[in-house]
Amino acid sequence: EWTTHNVVEEQVAAIRELVGSRRAICGLSGGVDSAVAAALVQRAIGDQLTCVYVDHGLMRKGETEQVEKDFVAATGVKLKVVEAEERFLSALAGVTDPEEKRKIIGREFIRVFEQAQAEIIAEAGAEGEPVEFLVQGTLYPDVVESGGGSGTANIKSHHNVGGLPEDLEFQLIEPLRKLFKDEVRKVGEELGLPAEIVHRQPFPGPGLGIRIVGEVTKERLDLLREADAIARHELTAAGLDREIWQCPVVLLADVRSVGVQGDGRTYGHPIVLRPVSSEDAMTADWSRLPYEVLEKISTRITNEVRDVNRVVVDVTSKPPGTIEWE
Numbered sequence: 001e002w003t004t005h006n007v008v009e010e011q012v013a014a015i016r017e018l019v020g021s022r023r024a025i026c027g028l029s030g031g032v033d034s035a036v037a038a039a040l041v042q043r044a045i046g047d048q049l050t051c052v053y054v055d056h057g058l059m060r061k062g063e064t065e066q067v068e069k070d071f072v073a074a075t076g077v078k079l080k081v082v083e084a085e086e087r088f089l090s091a092l093a094g095v096t097d098p099e100e101k102r103k104i105i106g107r108e109f110i111r112v113f114e115q116a117q118a119e120i121i122a123e124a125g126a127e128g129e130p131v132e133f134l135v136q137g138t139l140y141p142d143v144v145e146s147g148g149g150s151g152t153a154n155i156k157s158h159h160n161v162g163g164l165p166e167d168l169e170f171q172l173i174e175p176l177r178k179l180f181k182d183e184v185r186k187v188g189e190e191l192g193l194p195a196e197i198v199h200r201q202p203f204p205g206p207g208l209g210i211r212i213v214g215e216v217t218k219e220r221l222d223l224l225r226e227a228d229a230i231a232r233h234e235l236t237a238a239g240l241d242r243e244i245w246q247c248p249v250v251l252l253a254d255v256r257s258v259g260v261q262g263d264g265r266t267y268g269h270p271i272v273l274r275p276v277s278s279e280d281a282m283t284a285d286w287s288r289l290p291y292e293v294l295e296k297i298s299t300r301i302t303n304e305v306r307d308v309n310r311v312v313v314d315v316t317s318k319p320p321g322t323i324e325w326e
């Protein structure tokens with residue numbers, strides 16, 4: 001009989017049996033899949049698992065804290081956080097091309113992760129038990145997709161923690177391989193993970209780096225983080241989280257337009273709201289958000305976020321638009 005309780009029990013027993021007294025590593029992205037996979041493995045083998053979280057400085061407001069504090073509090077997982085904001089920002093300096101940004105972020109991510117991995121292996125080796133396993137949050141649809149060879153053209157070079165080192169010295173543990181997304185969320189709830197993590201909407205691996213059209217700088221990231229936090233807060237307050245698939249908030253950093261505020265002329269940047277509804281992100285429709293909600297978001301962003309004097313809504317479906325702007 002399929003119950004989340006049984007799935008957890010079965011997986012925990014199987015992982016314990018497989019790993020024995022050896023050790024495992026898991027990369028956390030802040031997303032649902034890696035969090036649930038890590039929580040399951042932690043329940044099975046406790047401190048023999050070490051999780052790695054790379055803080056690339058491209059996360060949204062509060063997300064890094066969610067992993068560092070809430071996830072650790074809920075699971076008791078052993079976590080290694082690598083602060084790499086400066087490294088990512090200097091690698092991205094002067095870069096405006098979307099594919100180049102994606103490649104740089106993906107490349108730096110793998111380098112930082114591999115370095116952390118090497119440190120963990122060295123520490124563990126000193127205590128006698130080898131690290132032989134890498135945990136990944138692969139879901140059933142990912143398994144089908146990669147095995148299916150459907151030949152779909154790669155429109156954007158996707159990057160996520162699931163695509164990490166093809167290191168053959170590791171054996172993979174993929175406890176979510178037979179599950180769909182909604183089942184993964186249920187398993188997460190069963191494991192006591194915070195709702196903000198379990199019901200998190202999709203967020204791209206390259207983070208806010210691909211939601212700034214133009215060069216990525218710390219100042220622009222901070223500005224976008226403020227606007228994004230306001231939009232997310234208001235969408236949640238309006239009870240729309242389960243209705244929309246996701247709502248990227250995009251900063252057009254190289255565009256300025258004239259506005260007026262108080263007695264003065266302004267010359268600021270536009271923020272784009274990109275709310276979409278979708279089943280699987282392959283196609284999407286733009287969400288018809290209630291006007292009152294749009295008004296609230298627009299008023300708050302233009303009042304509260306310095307240098308932003310205009311909010312626009314993207315009403316393009318996918319295709320022809322993609323969900324993200326880059």
Ligand code: XMP
Nearest residue numbers: 158159160202203204205206281322323324
């Ligand atoms: P697009 O923009 O291609 O996005 O319509 C489809 C879905 O994928 C997400 N996305 C990513 N997810 N790594 C990820 O893990 C990535 O590099 C990436 N790029 C886009 C996007 O948020 C949407 O849900």
